[in-house]
Amino acid sequence: MATKEGLRPGGRSARVQESIHSAVRALLEEQERSTVTVPQIAARAGVTPSTIYRRWGDLSVLLADVALARMRPDSEPANTGSLRGDLRAWGEQYLDEMSSELGRNLLRDVQCSSTPGFCVAIIGAQLQTILDRYPDQPLPSVDRLINLISAPTVFRVLFSAAPLEVEELHRLIEIALTH
Template sequence: MAIKEGLRPGGRSARVQDAIHSAVRALLQEQERSTVTVPQIAARAGVTPSTIYRRWGDLAALLADVALARMRPDSEPAETGSLRSDIRAWAEQYLDEMSSEPGRNMMRDVQASATPGYCVAIIGAQLQTILDRHPHEAAPSVDRLINLVVAPVVFRILFSAAALEVDELHRLIDIALRLD
């Protein structure tokens, strides 16, 4: 899917990947995603289409790689003072970002790419950061938070006409934090 492991970070391969990712993002801003093609991306990035096919295999894998790169957090989750409020702040931001049109498209691209476990790893790391900040508070596992908070958010975004309401999100967080 993405550039093979073991390549020098920051070298020519990284520059090519950055150029291709930038080209994809720019084209998706300018036109419908259904009209974006590998030759357009290659021309915009200054590479040949074979470079894209060699590194990603197909357009779906490239779109998923660009989407996954967007999912990587730029910073740690907000620190608000308590476990409950940190999780609420993180979950509200996640709901807001993922229920936007770019967020929905990103989730569809990732879903279509067959990259199991990667999203769970990213989200799990963010949630673990929050849990680690509050060692003296009784806390659920990362898996419990993913199952009871994140999964319903994703399901509603992908398979419902309306995203989860914030009040319902808060109720799910309260359930996840109850350690019966």
Template sequence: MAIKEGIRTGGRSARVQQSVHAAVRTLLQEQDRASLTVPQIAARAGVTPSTIYRRWGELAALLADVAVERVLPDVAPLDTGELRADLRAWTEQYLDEITSEPGRNLMRDVLSSACPGYCTHILRGQLQVILDRAQARGEALPDIERLLDLLVAPTVYRTLFAEAPPTLEQLYCLLDLALPG
């Protein structure tokens, strides 16, 4: 799924996206990301640079789109049968993903693109799955924005700007603050 909304799925559009994404992934294995150019990617993908600019607008948005596709979850968040345990498992997975080199690159690419809210949309969706299950079990729910503020924001900030990312124990303490009662 491209970051740009409203792109028709299937057909030529899907083939172009798949080809361009594959070209980016291959080129990133061969060279440093700082040396990537739209003409290189277009040549490798068999499209014109204008196709890439028309669809993604800029290199940063394309790199963000490729990075986001890599980290989109393949499965729903773990269902342990209890909200706190579900959120702890999700927090652990999120910390592992975001502090990895691909995760750091994803954050940099998304922040430099015109679509920084796209990751928040994905994270809200994951958290909503967890909260919907907890609600069906009759558990008291925290606000999604509170979870984003207390779990995601410190993880992103400390991963990008602090000397070290947060520890899992620090995030568990923040999770305790986020949960009702």
């Protein structure tokens, strides 16, 4: 993928990327994902299709890039005053966001991404922020939290007829907190 984590293009490049990302988001709100095309995106963004192909290679990579950008959190996880409360608030929000139609589509697009580990890095950073609030407590590892909270959530969203139930999410958080 042409855009890399941590790199923030400036000037014209940033404006072009934002214009293209905005065009993709708008088109995805207006029509089915399967009907969105590079020429439509280019026309909406005011660029040529070759600009998109040069930067992203193909539509699936562009959709993955837009999905990855949307998955970056806007703020720190909620601080409820307790590790259990913070994990519950984070887990419930994550479950709610990922089980929405938009969340499912984002997860599917990210599967096409050529940046393996990106989602784990985003989720891991959020969970580490929570853990860092409680330095005087015995803490599970970030990997344990990902394996017991995020992984079952994503699996159920992508491969089950129904998302994980909130009560089951709470049980998994309890398991994650036992040492």
